[in-house]
Amino acid sequence: xxxxxxxxxxxxxVNGCSLAYNLAKRxxxxxxxxxxxxxxxxxxxxxxxxRQQWSTKENALLAIESVKIFEKLSRELDEDIEFRQGGYLIxxxxxxxxxxxxxxxxxxxxxxxxVDILEPDEIxxxxxxxxxxxxxxxxxxxxxxDGHANPFKTTFAYxxxxxxxxxxxxxxxxxxxxxxxxxxxxxxxxxxxxxxxSVVVNAAGVWSRDIARxxxxxxxxxxxxxxIMATERFKLLFEAMVISFKDGIYFSQQREGQIVGxxxxxxxxxxxxxxxTFAFLQHMAKTLTRYAPVLKHVNMLRHxxxxxxxxxxxxxxxxxxxxxxxxxxxxxxSGHGFMISxxxxxxLTEYIVDGRxxxxxxxxxxxxxxxxxxDREMSVVG
Amino acid sequence: MVKKKIxxxxxxxxxxxxxxxxxxxxxxxxEELRKKLRIGMGPCQGRVCLPIVMxxxxxxxxxxxxxxxxxxxxxxxxxVPLGTLASEEK
Numbered sequence: 001x002x003x004x005x006x007x008x009x010x011x012x013x014v015n016g017c018s019l020a021y022n023l024a025k026r027x028x029x030x031x032x033x034x035x036x037x038x039x040x041x042x043x044x045x046x047x048x049x050x051r052q053q054w055s056t057k058e059n060a061l062l063a064i065e066s067v068k069i070f071e072k073l074s075r076e077l078d079e080d081i082e083f084r085q086g087g088y089l090i091x092x093x094x095x096x097x098x099x100x101x102x103x104x105x106x107x108x109x110x111x112x113x114x115v116d117i118l119e120p121d122e123i124x125x126x127x128x129x130x131x132x133x134x135x136x137x138x139x140x141x142x143x144x145x146d147g148h149a150n151p152f153k154t155t156f157a158y159x160x161x162x163x164x165x166x167x168x169x170x171x172x173x174x175x176x177x178x179x180x181x182x183x184x185x186x187x188x189x190x191x192x193x194x195x196x197x198s199v200v201v202n203a204a205g206v207w208s209r210d211i212a213r214x215x216x217x218x219x220x221x222x223x224x225x226x227x228i229m230a231t232e233r234f235k236l237l238f239e240a241m242v243i244s245f246k247d248g249i250y251f252s253q254q255r256e257g258q259i260v261g262x263x264x265x266x267x268x269x270x271x272x273x274x275x276x277t278f279a280f281l282q283h284m285a286k287t288l289t290r291y292a293p294v295l296k297h298v299n300m301l302r303h304x305x306x307x308x309x310x311x312x313x314x315x316x317x318x319x320x321x322x323x324x325x326x327x328x329x330x331x332x333x334s335g336h337g338f339m340i341s342x343x344x345x346x347x348l349t350e351y352i353v354d355g356r357x358x359x360x361x362x363x364x365x366x367x368x369x370x371x372x373x374x375d376r377e378m379s380v381v382g
Numbered sequence: 383m384v385k386k387k388i389x390x391x392x393x394x395x396x397x398x399x400x401x402x403x404x405x406x407x408x409x410x411x412x413e414e415l416r417k418k419l420r421i422g423m424g425p426c427q428g429r430v431c432l433p434i435v436m437x438x439x440x441x442x443x444x445x446x447x448x449x450x451x452x453x454x455x456x457x458x459x460x461x462v463p464l465g466t467l468a469s470e471e472k
Contacts (some may be wrong), residue, residue, distance in 0.1 A: 037411045044417060152417035160408075171411065232425060232461060276457050285467035296465030301425055302456035 002168060004196035005031040007352060008188045010175050010211055011203035012036075013043035014151055014341045015330050017158040017169075019201060021077075022349040024165035031197070032167065033190055035174045039155040041205040043338060045306020046151040047228055047250060047262060047382065049241050050339040051088045052113055053143050055104050055378035058360050059315060060111055062340040067145060069342035079157035081149045084255060086239030088146035089118075089126050090379075092139040093246045100378060101141050108143075115143040127238040129292040135244070148241065148252060151338050178214045178327070185326035199352060201328045206307040208331035217321055220369055221332045222310050226262060226382055227280040229303035231295075233257030242291065243381045249287050250381045259298065262382045263287055276303050308335040311369075314377040318344060318364040319351060328352065329366055335382055390438070391431035393424020401435055405442045412439060416453055427455045 007023055009016045012034025023030045034040070050070060052063040070083050092101050101117065108115050118140045123132050126142055159169055170192065177189035178200055187196045204211045206223035234257050241252035251261025263284050265277065281303060289296045311317060311332035321327040330348055333340070350356045368374065385399035396419055409415040412435070421435055422428025436447050 037413045039417060040413065044413075156409075156414070156418060230423070231464070278457075281457070281467050285464045289464050289468045296463065296468065298464055299425075299461035300458065300464050300467060301461050302423070302427060302458070304456050 001170065001190070001193045001195065002031065005029050005168070006197065007031070007199040007201065008033065008195060008197045009201045009203055011041070011205060011208075012038040012155075012159070012169065012171060013041050013203065013205055014039070014155045014158070014338050015333070015345060016201070016203040017155050017162060018341045019203065019330065019345040019348055020167045020169065021158045021162040021165070022345045023352065024162045024167040026349060026353045028353060030162070030167045031195060032169045033173045033175050033188070034169070034171045037171050038159055038169070039152050041207070042307050042309065042333070043151050043155050045226075045228065045304055046338045047260060048148040048151055048254070048338070049088070049250065049252065050083075050148055051143075051146045051241070051336070053088055053090060053104065053108060053115060053141060053146065053379065055100070055107075056315060056375055057107060057111070058363050059336070059340070059377055060108050060113070061360065062343045064111055064113055065343040065346075066340050069346070070149060073154070073157075073342065077157040077161045079153065079160065081154040081157055082255070083147065083149040084239075085145050085147035086241070086252070087126065087142055087144040089123070089240045089242050090141045091135065091137050091242065091244040091246075092141065093136050093244065094138060097246060098139060101139070104379065105141055113143060114145065115141060117141055126240050127242055129237055129294050130242065131291065131293055134293070135247075135291055142240070146241065148254070154338070175211065175214070178211070180215055180324055180327070183323060183325055185324065199326045199328065201330050201348070203330040205331065205337070206309040208309060208329070212329070215321075215324055215327060217324065217327070219317065219329070219332070219366070220312050221317070224308040224310050225268070225305050226264065226308055226335070227276055227284075227303055227305050228260065228262035228382075229281065229284055230301050231259040232299040232301055234298060245379060245381060247287055248381055249284075249291065251288060251291075258301070259295070261288065264382060276305055308382070309337075310334045313368075313374040314380050316340070316344065316364055317366050318348065319357075319361045319366075322365075322367055334377070335380060390434050391419070391421050391424070393426055393431070394420050396421065396431070398438070401438050402442065405439060410439065410443050412436065412447060412451065413453060415439065422453055425461055428453060429455070
């Protein structure tokens with residue numbers, strides 16, 4: 001292994017690989033360590049959705065700017081990441097939800113996003129198989145430029161492009177220690193040896209809190225197991241991702257024809273368990289066939305588990321750690337790390353290379369949990 | 383031997399040529415190869431293709447892959463209609 005590097009990234013998910021690419025593009029010598037294989041954590045279990053309809057301004061901005069990057073990403077990285085814009089249809093079930101939806105839409109529009117509030121009779125124009133009455137929809141919001149991409153292919157495309165620019169990516173390599181001297185990062189110990197560096201980025205997903213603990217820093221992140229399923233492939237019936245905050249369900253039909261979707265199991269507790277459960281399958285099948293009764297004839301193929309790395313306000317922790325110079329956080333994505341990764345890593349690159357900070361970085365720093373009032377993201381599913 | 387006519391994965395219609403090309407591109411980790419090509423994500427869940435892919439990978443890299451590192455099969459064992467899963471009867 002090499003002896004020194006400008007920046008060490010811990011974690012080979014989409015954010016780690018994207019950051020490696022962005023830093024390498026700026027001529028930075030960057031080294032990434034992944035304890036398993038690339039995309040082995042949350043990225044590899046991701047539902048693939050890309051949504052700009054958020055309730056907090058920071059998440060909406062990160063997503064809107066990320067979509068602009070996603071639109072050109074296949075060309076920039078010279079690999080197809082299968083990005084498609086079929087829109088996100090968010091179901092609204094009652095007055096209270098409608099009030100929140102109106103508030104969200106007005107904030108999103110102020111950021112330049114094209115998003116509409118639909119009447120119940122307009123919903124089937126977007127997704128014809130939905131039983132609008134059966135799910136008691138009083139309306140919906142729809143943003144046509146939302147969509148999805150292939151998280152594995154995106155991660156591999158970033159990794160391949162990063163390697164071409166000289167970045168070193170070590171898989172099956174575990175970080176044991178982060179060496180800090182006089183409040184400044186000086187190096188990282190791995191099971192393959194020690195490497196000198198002045199910057200370490202913690203992009204280890206649900207294992208980020210363990211990485212932070214190596215320096216004595218306590219992150220408020222909690223791992224939540226999530227389940228997700230895929231059906232057999234069939235004729236394309238709709239293009240939008242359908243989600244409901246009230247029922248917690250999300251599902252879309254991928255271009256190849258399979259439906260991919262998930263829902264939380266009621267009463268599920270935090271933890272690192274990874275066994276899929278029958279309770280999920282039943283709850284998902286019941287809810288999905290209530291949303292779209294015609295799907296009862298479709299075969300469910302397989303289901304799997306992944307993790308949400310959840311923070312107290314369901315927003316990521318980004319930027320330099322108070323008290324440790326050179327220790328950068330890039331975690332706590334709470335289930336939406338894939339869709340905002342292009343902008344997150346752009347902002348972090350500007351901070352690491354140019355020392356440039358931004359309003360978003362300040363709002364999403366670890367410091368925010370010291371205050372009493374937190375601005376919680378309301379629009380979370382799955 | 384016509385590599386583009388030898389089917390390795392029936393679910394995804396992948397040939398020996400497709401698999402060898404991905405390995406040559408650097409996807410030498412069985413899990414990364416699986417995610418790149420969607421091997422084992424179809425109705426057979428890898429029962430047909432994964433042992434074959436493992437052999438190809440071992441032949442190309444000269445490294446033995448331990449059996450326990452094979453990707454996990456996911457429930458259910460065979461495809462089940464959503465309507466059956468949604469029904470109350472056990």
